[in-house]
Amino acid sequence: MAGPDAPTVIFIGQPNCGKSTLFNSIAGLKAETSNFPGTTVKHTHSRVSIEGRLLDIIDLPGTYSLCPSDPAEKTALSHLFSEKPDLIINVVDASVLGRSLEFTLELIELGWPMVVALNMMDLAEKKGIKIDPGKLASLLGVPVVPIIASRGRGVKELLDEAFKALEHAGRPGPRTWSRDVESRVEELAGLLPQEFPLVANRRFTAVKMIEADRLFCDTMLGDLEPVLKAEVDRIRLGIESGRSAPAYEIISAERHHQALKIAEESSRVERGRKVPWDRKVDDVIMHPFYGYVILAAVFMAFFFLIFKIGNPLETLLLKPFTSLDQDLGRRLGSNVLFHLADGLVQGIGGGVAIVLPYFVPLLFFMAFLEDLGYLARAGFLLDAFMHHIGLHGKSVGPFILGFGCNVPAIVSTRILESRRDRIITSLLIPFIPCSARTTVILALVAFYLGPWTALGFYALNILLVAVLGRVLSLFTKAPSPGLILEIPTLKRPSFKNILKKTYFQLRSFLAFAWPLLIAGSVFLSLLQAFHVDRTINAALSPLIAGALGLPRELGVTLVFGFLRKELSLIMMLQALGTGQQGLLTVITKEQLLIFTVFVSFFIPCLSTFAMLWKELGRKVAFLSAGLSVSIAILLAWLIRIVV
Amino acid sequence: MFDVDKKNIPGREDLGYYAGARNMRTKGMSLVEAPIDKPLRIVDIAGGESVRRRLLAIGFHKGDVVELDSAAILKGPILVRSSVSGMRIALGRGIARKITVEVLDGRP
Numbered sequence: 001m002a003g004p005d006a007p008t009v010i011f012i013g014q015p016n017c018g019k020s021t022l023f024n025s026i027a028g029l030k031a032e033t034s035n036f037p038g039t040t041v042k043h044t045h046s047r048v049s050i051e052g053r054l055l056d057i058i059d060l061p062g063t064y065s066l067c068p069s070d071p072a073e074k075t076a077l078s079h080l081f082s083e084k085p086d087l088i089i090n091v092v093d094a095s096v097l098g099r100s101l102e103f104t105l106e107l108i109e110l111g112w113p114m115v116v117a118l119n120m121m122d123l124a125e126k127k128g129i130k131i132d133p134g135k136l137a138s139l140l141g142v143p144v145v146p147i148i149a150s151r152g153r154g155v156k157e158l159l160d161e162a163f164k165a166l167e168h169a170g171r172p173g174p175r176t177w178s179r180d181v182e183s184r185v186e187e188l189a190g191l192l193p194q195e196f197p198l199v200a201n202r203r204f205t206a207v208k209m210i211e212a213d214r215l216f217c218d219t220m221l222g223d224l225e226p227v228l229k230a231e232v233d234r235i236r237l238g239i240e241s242g243r244s245a246p247a248y249e250i251i252s253a254e255r256h257h258q259a260l261k262i263a264e265e266s267s268r269v270e271r272g273r274k275v276p277w278d279r280k281v282d283d284v285i286m287h288p289f290y291g292y293v294i295l296a297a298v299f300m301a302f303f304f305l306i307f308k309i310g311n312p313l314e315t316l317l318l319k320p321f322t323s324l325d326q327d328l329g330r331r332l333g334s335n336v337l338f339h340l341a342d343g344l345v346q347g348i349g350g351g352v353a354i355v356l357p358y359f360v361p362l363l364f365f366m367a368f369l370e371d372l373g374y375l376a377r378a379g380f381l382l383d384a385f386m387h388h389i390g391l392h393g394k395s396v397g398p399f400i401l402g403f404g405c406n407v408p409a410i411v412s413t414r415i416l417e418s419r420r421d422r423i424i425t426s427l428l429i430p431f432i433p434c435s436a437r438t439t440v441i442l443a444l445v446a447f448y449l450g451p452w453t454a455l456g457f458y459a460l461n462i463l464l465v466a467v468l469g470r471v472l473s474l475f476t477k478a479p480s481p482g483l484i485l486e487i488p489t490l491k492r493p494s495f496k497n498i499l500k501k502t503y504f505q506l507r508s509f510l511a512f513a514w515p516l517l518i519a520g521s522v523f524l525s526l527l528q529a530f531h532v533d534r535t536i537n538a539a540l541s542p543l544i545a546g547a548l549g550l551p552r553e554l555g556v557t558l559v560f561g562f563l564r565k566e567l568s569l570i571m572m573l574q575a576l577g578t579g580q581q582g583l584l585t586v587i588t589k590e591q592l593l594i595f596t597v598f599v600s601f602f603i604p605c606l607s608t609f610a611m612l613w614k615e616l617g618r619k620v621a622f623l624s625a626g627l628s629v630s631i632a633i634l635l636a637w638l639i640r641i642v643v
Numbered sequence: 644m645f646d647v648d649k650k651n652i653p654g655r656e657d658l659g660y661y662a663g664a665r666n667m668r669t670k671g672m673s674l675v676e677a678p679i680d681k682p683l684r685i686v687d688i689a690g691g692e693s694v695r696r697r698l699l700a701i702g703f704h705k706g707d708v709v710e711l712d713s714a715a716i717l718k719g720p721i722l723v724r725s726s727v728s729g730m731r732i733a734l735g736r737g738i739a740r741k742i743t744v745e746v747l748d749g750r751p
Binding site: 064065067095096097098099100102127129245246248249252253256260263282283286287288379380381383387417482483484485486487 | 692693699700701704712713730732733734735736737
């Protein structure tokens with residue numbers, strides 16, 4: 001980034017501690033937040049000016065410890081170490097203080113200037129936890145600022161404290177551990193050669209050498225410093241022999257007990273006699289039986305609510321565009337100018353009347369469920385189902401993101417520890433109807449064929465994902481490592497947060513997809529004007545007309561479908577040369593269904609394809625494309641036979 | 644790699660954390676078989692290093708007192724709440740089976 005040097009401030013915390021919410025209230029609309037662990041998978045850089053002072057602030061993906069265990073955590077840590085921040089702001093979830101402080105203690109070991117943002121104070125209070133921030137600060141040896149990020153409270157005080165810490169640049173000292181462990185850590189720290197590439201400081205480097213992943217640390221060290229490696233092994237063994245447990249477990253236990261002790265000393269827990277409301281609610285929504293009933297009900301409500309809102313709006317908004325189009329036809333005849341105007345009207349009209357009425361409510365309800373914390377619960381409920389398809393519940397996160405957009409969903413598969421799970425999940429994601437496709441399913445299938453057909457289509461889609469997952473898992477031998485998923489506390493959704501999120505998502509549609517839709521429509525119009533579409537249609541005719549029994553004019557829309565899937569469906573009207581009202585006069589209901597099925601699956605859209613390539617390599621990207629094409633042809637053909 | 648002695652958890656007494664609770668111990672069982680809504684102490688976490696590391700990082704340690712909130716039908720995950728930090732996690736059956744707990748009759 002250009003401009004004068006600004007101090008670097010890193011936001012770090014455990015997943016779901018409200019880091020992104022805090023970051024957003026400082027940096028504006030940058031990172032996506034949700035009540036689901038592991039939303040921030042890419043880190044976000046922002047240069048902000050606060051009261052005339054520049055800061056370079058970085059939001060890192062949530063991480064449980066400084067010993068990374070999944071690829072997302074590895075990214076977080078490599079950034080932490082490479083950025084060498086001037087200040088760490090450690091965001092702590094006050095409602096699970098004892099657990100969160102383990103990570104805080106580990107960060108303090110770095111010896112870098114640090115401020116603790118004690119977030120979710122409101123939630124902690126609701127749970128009956130009273131924390132004394134002053135006491136906590138003196139126990140930790142770093143400033144502690146209580147905040148409620150979702151309501152923007154305490155943020156100013158936090159920034160003041162951050163500036164103060166930047167000026168003083170005070171370095172916190174680590175707390176020492178039990179004698180038997182501490183003495184050995186010190187021994188190793190002393191043994192490190194002068195020129196050894198230290199991370200942060202001697203003690204921290206020594207600790208990490210002892211507790212870090214054996215494979216990773218040892219292979220590196222074994223090649224470079226055989227003598228030192230032998231020393232590390234000896235010291236590790238020394239620690240282990242005293243307590244007969246692996247060294248990483250012993251060190252982790254040291255932090256664990258210190259953290260609990262600090263939490264105990266700085267907070268008072270008033271356990272009420274009555275069960276808190278959110279536990280009562282949770283007992284129902286995560287109930288072994290009612291939980292699933294509610295999950296199904298939530299999904300149905302989600303679907304019908306969007307349809308009920310979108311349907312009248314679509315009818316209402318289509319009218320002016322249809323009449324405008326007819327008007328243009330009467331005035332301009334069928335010259336190039338008409339085609340140009342026609343394409344423009346179709347493109348703009350498609351966005352306004354077909355996409356927006358469904359897309360906006362969809363984004364809104366999705367954000368609502370996420371903010372509430374329902375998605376993690378859905379993950380819990382679906383874990384059994386996922387196991388049957390060879391995946392574990394952690395894949396639910398990426399899948400649910402996939403209902404929004406497939407592209408970030410593929411990025412988020414980084415939260416999965418094993419490559420096997422990543423590949424299977426990523427191959428399945430393109431089959432999940434993203435918000436754009438859902439919109440089209442609602443706007444075309446539900447609009448013309450009724451909401452139940454659309455729901456059936458959705459059910460078929462999910463069934464397909466299950467069957468495919470089962471089949472794919474047969475080809476990979478390694479078993480799934482199993483689910484370990486934190487269930488965040490249910491939150492009262494913040495209306496502001498939901499609106500922000502809806503707007504954020506909508507903005508990317510307006511900025512990217514809609515212009516593409518308009519350009520595509522105009523381009524298709526021009527192709528029609530010069531009769532180029534006939535060549536493409538003729539080339540694709542064996543597939544479209546032959547195998548699927550569809551009007552051959554639809555062939556050209558497939559080309560656009562590769563750019564974005566919903567383009568094919570919206571442009572279907574244009575390709576068939578009919579207005580929205582006259583659609584069923586040129587195409588039967590069965591044909592409409594076959595076409596929707598085919599287009600929905602036939603190939604991952606360009607952005608998804610590119611992301612697959614980037615994240616998992618060329619082989620997976622092409623495998624995904626091949627899989628999609630085969631499935632699309634098979635399914636469409638099956639439907640043709642059945643109906 | 645490490646055979647854990649189920650009767651004696653090394654390090655526990657040193658830390659003075661759960662002293663006095665030992666005589667309330669009943670026999671160990673896996674988390675899957677444990678009763679719901681009763682205080683349980685984790686006596687052993689078996690399984691691969693990566694799983695153990697993840698559990699440690701998320702805040703579940705040997706010696707911790709936890710409670711089982713609910714179990715899902717079929718081969719679904721179970722819901723565990725840590726009595727020390729109040730945090731809850733969902734654990735897949737496979738992992739839950741590898742965690743040995745003992746029922747505490749009273750709170751330590």
